[in-house]
Amino acid sequence: MELPVTPPVAPMLAKAVTTVPAQPADALEWSYEPKWDGFRALIFRDGDEVVIGSRGGKDLARYFPEIVAAAKEELPYKVVLDGEIGVPHLIDGTHRLDWDRLAQRIHPAASRVALLAEQTPAVFIGFDALALGSEPVMAEPFRVRRETLVEAIGPGSRDRHFHVSRVTTDPVIAQDWFSAFEGAGLDGVVGKRLDGPYVENKREMVKIKHKRTADCVVIGYRVHKSGTGLGSMLLGLFHEGELRMVGGAGAFTDAKRQELQAKFEPMRLDPDKPASGEPTRWRSEKSGEWIPIRPELVAEVAYDQMEKGRFRHTVKFLRWRPDREPESCGYDQLEVPLTYDLHDVLEGTD
Structure with a gap:
């Protein structure tokens, strides 16, 4: 050109x-x-x-x-x-x-x-x-x-x-x-x-x-407690070239749980390994057993607050973002303006 x-x-x-x-x-x-x-x-x-x-x-x-x-x-x-x-x-x-x-x-x-x-x-x-x-x-x-x-x-x-x-x-x-x-x-x-x-x-x-959202990379999932379907998906964001876990999205319908598990199964990084396994940097004995997948999918999620680099609560899955590259999903999109000083909130008289 x-x-x-x-x-x-x-x-x-x-x-x-x-x-x-x-x-x-x-x-x-x-x-x-x-x-x-x-x-x-x-x-x-x-x-x-x-x-x-x-x-x-x-x-x-x-x-x-x-x-x-x-x-x-x-x-x-x-x-x-x-x-x-x-x-x-x-x-x-x-x-x-x-x-x-x-x-x-x-x-x-x-x-x-x-x-x-x-x-x-x-x-x-x-x-x-x-x-x-x-x-x-x-x-x-x-x-x-x-x-x-x-x-x-x-x-x-x-x-x-x-x-x-x-x-x-x-x-x-x-x-x-x-x-x-x-x-x-x-x-x-x-x-x-x-x-x-x-x-x-x-x-x-x-x-x-109109809402606070973030585009995150899906890096793994956990099987539902019933033993079938997806219980929740693990989400990550890039920081200085490293993919960091930021939280999970859950609360899916039965049909959606089955659909998501079928979508993620072919992407498993450990296809021959059972769902239970050794703890990893994204999976601990206390947090449950996560199944890692190839970090190729980008999901838009709704969230309320961030705390120490992670979502404070479980977030809500909104939609897939096929137009986004995983590497483009970083913390910079989560910039939240400082609208109130703590002392202003504590000393305010409404």
């Missing part, structure tokens, strides 16, 4: 905050936009060559042939955009992004990919630009990159695959979006500094989500 910005590019990330940041009294510092619930993707188009870079750097183009075709029809000859891929679905008369249908698009069979591209076509919602023509814009402030994005995609319509995310500089409107857009399959609100450049792999944006 002969572009001013070439793949792979690690996308700019966001850190979690609890509220929509306010604008300073004397200036506009923030741009706010909806947080789209899909696969993060960077689109690189150089003529007939199109690459769809995932957050982990892999090319997703083979899974979304309709996006590749649309890029050649709807985008400029040379362009690099950042955004989200989603699958709209009509539910009770309203279109919303459907995560389950999106996750099904990651399939190894080419025939299945082609069928799903027709049955559940995806869209790309652009929210940043990295280059247009021969000009890179990553070093430019977001004000300029936003203008470049709008120029590259143009006016949207329902029959197009490429769209531009809406934005506002009004924090009141952003807070309204946080509540009003949830029914459309959105995941909260993102804030970007209007004068900030595009910084690879840095948490320069902020995000306000």
Whole structure:
């Protein structure tokens, strides 16, 4: 590819905050936009060559042939955009992004990919630009990159695959979006500094989500006390290249327990070893016998608090994340802002 910005590019990330940041009294510092619930993707188009870079750097183009075709029809000859891929679905008369249908698009069979591209076509919602023509814009402030994005995609319509995310500089409107857009399959609100450049792999944006979640690597499981099915799954996060155990997810239905055990059994690291075995760094005599599996699957879980690098309580399994690479699941996603000092809580007078 002969572009001013070439793949792979690690996308700019966001850190979690609890509220929509306010604008300073004397200036506009923030741009706010909806947080789209899909696969993060960077689109690189150089003529007939199109690459769809995932957050982990892999090319997703083979899974979304309709996006590749649309890029050649709807985008400029040379362009690099950042955004989200989603699958709209009509539910009770309203279109919303459907995560389950999106996750099904990651399939190894080419025939299945082609069928799903027709049955559940995806869209790309652009929210940043990295280059247009021969000009890179990553070093430019977001004000300029936003203008470049709008120029590259143009006016949207329902029959197009490429769209531009809406934005506002009004924090009141952003807070309204946080509540009003949830029914459309959105995941909260993102804030970007209007004068900030595009910084690879840095948490320069902020995000306000509807729930506290984490993407974790499944590193093992425990058989249910009944002797059949999965009792709980063991979760890990990477820290300085090392995979560390952070807790477990449980409370599955009988059908789900059977499904998960069948999914994990072929991935066992000790297929010839019975469920009971010697304690390991993830398995102790007191905590029960865990069966280690290949650390290849990423699960999104809901949690309440972290304590000493681990989840304080058992977490809730939400969904699989086929768009995430295990190595990308680190502690940095769990950043929690310090909203109260302990003494403020103890001495407060409500």
